[in-house]
Amino acid sequence: xxxxxxxxxxxxxxxVIQYSLFIIHCSLFFACSNSxxxxxALFFQRGNVSFKTGEYRQAIRFYNEAIEKNPDFADAYNNxxxxxxxxxxxxxxxxxxxxxxxxDAEFWQAYFNRAEVxxxxxxxxxxxxxxxKIQPVYRDSTYYYVRLGNLQVKQNRLSSAQAAYExxxxxDPKNAEALTNRGVLYFNQKQFDLAKTDFQxxxxxxxxxxxxxxxxxxxxxxxxxxxxxxxxxxxxxxLQPTQPYYLNNKGYLLLQTNRPDxxxxxxxxxxxxxxxNGWAHRNLGLYYIAKNQPAQAIAALKxxxxxxxxxxxxxxxxxxxxxxxxxVTQACQTWKIGVNAGDELAxxxxxxxxx
Numbered sequence: 069x070x071x072x073x074x075x076x077x078x079x080x081x082x083x084v085i086q087y088s089l090f091i092i093h094c095s096l097f098f099a100c101s102n103s104x105x106x107x108x109a110l111f112f113q114r115g116n117v118s119f120k121t122g123e124y125r126q127a128i129r130f131y132n133e134a135i136e137k138n139p140d141f142a143d144a145y146n147n148x149x150x151x152x153x154x155x156x157x158x159x160x161x162x163x164x165x166x167x168x169x170x171x172d173a174e175f176w177q178a179y180f181n182r183a184e185v186x187x188x189x190x191x192x193x194x195x196x197x198x199x200x201k202i203q204p205v206y207r208d209s210t211y212y213y214v215r216l217g218n219l220q221v222k223q224n225r226l227s228s229a230q231a232a233y234e235x236x237x238x239x240d241p242k243n244a245e246a247l248t249n250r251g252v253l254y255f256n257q258k259q260f261d262l263a264k265t266d267f268q269x270x271x272x273x274x275x276x277x278x279x280x281x282x283x284x285x286x287x288x289x290x291x292x293x294x295x296x297x298x299x300x301x302x303x304x305x306x307l308q309p310t311q312p313y314y315l316n317n318k319g320y321l322l323l324q325t326n327r328p329d330x331x332x333x334x335x336x337x338x339x340x341x342x343x344x345n346g347w348a349h350r351n352l353g354l355y356y357i358a359k360n361q362p363a364q365a366i367a368a369l370k371x372x373x374x375x376x377x378x379x380x381x382x383x384x385x386x387x388x389x390x391x392x393x394x395x396v397t398q399a400c401q402t403w404k405i406g407v408n409a410g411d412e413l414a415x416x417x418x419x420x421x422x423x
Contacts, residue, residue, distance in 0.1 A: 108137035244274035346376030362393035384413035
């Protein structure tokens with residue numbers, strides 16, 4: 069099992085993007101008289117159709133044509149940026165949002181979209197500047213406050229983030245993203261019942277809210293309800309089959325239900341997709357402990373510690389691997405580190421095996 073903040077990245081506020089994507093500056097079409105601008109508008113509309121169906125590369129080709137016909141077409145830059153973002157090319161998306169606001173200094177949707185990509189690129193000041201600029205326009209938008217809360221989480225301003233999610237939910241109690249992300253904050257505060265309620269409500273509001281399914285599965289995993297947790301994690305994976313955190317979470321649950329060989333495949337797949345996830349390396353260590361292969365377990369668990377020393381029970385399991393290898397002295401030293409870090413399992417093992 070892993071804490072939700074590590075295994076569930078905060079969901080991007082795509083709802084506003086979806087609603088704003090096809091809003092077009094009316095002046096463009098009603099004022100256009102020359103054939104280039106008319107053709108540009110047609111390419112733009114074709115790009116929007118392709119975007120709607122998830123054909124982002126095709127959408128980009130149409131937006132390219134629209135921009136070639138009309139280099140001042142701010143909406144085309146913005147929408148091409150959205151397509152680039154969906155393809156994972158954050159720098160290209162940022163460049164397009166920059167062009168969009170250069171062409172239209174009051175293109176608020178482009179600032180909104182740029183705030184997200186800046187946050188993803190860890191330009192937190194730039195993201196904050198964009199959100200501050202558009203706040204008067206979006207002061208009644210529930211999704212604006214989700215975006216603001218997500219940024220504040222990255223800034224480690226957790227009280228402010230919770231207040232932002234509360235504002236989002238005051239504007240729309242059925243905002244599944246706000247419910248999910250507030251639930252993450254509750255989880256981190258060890259208010260598990262409140263977190264569970266938020267995740268459950270999020271899945272009821274939005275049956276495609278895979279983040280909430282995953283998170284709810286993690287809550288049930290903590291309650292040792294592994295079979296129920298597996299069902300929820302499978303729902304998350306049905307929506308996002310290659311999400312490395314969900315694959316790893318399922319691997320952990322399979323370990324807990326005595327299916328280590330099935331678990332290994334998923335954990336290795338997760339690491340292949342994201343080798344910087346300490347939780348996956350920890351679970352790999354658990355697999356090797358289950359297989360009585362302490363050398364491999366020690367290597368995996370030390371990698372987990374290197375990547376993220378806050379990984380739950382990493383010192384408890386690392387000490388267990390040393391114990392399995394016959395090195396009780398090193399095991400006790402490792403458990404002591406865990407005790408100092410607040411690891412309850414390491415504390416139990418120290419009391420049981422160390423004098």
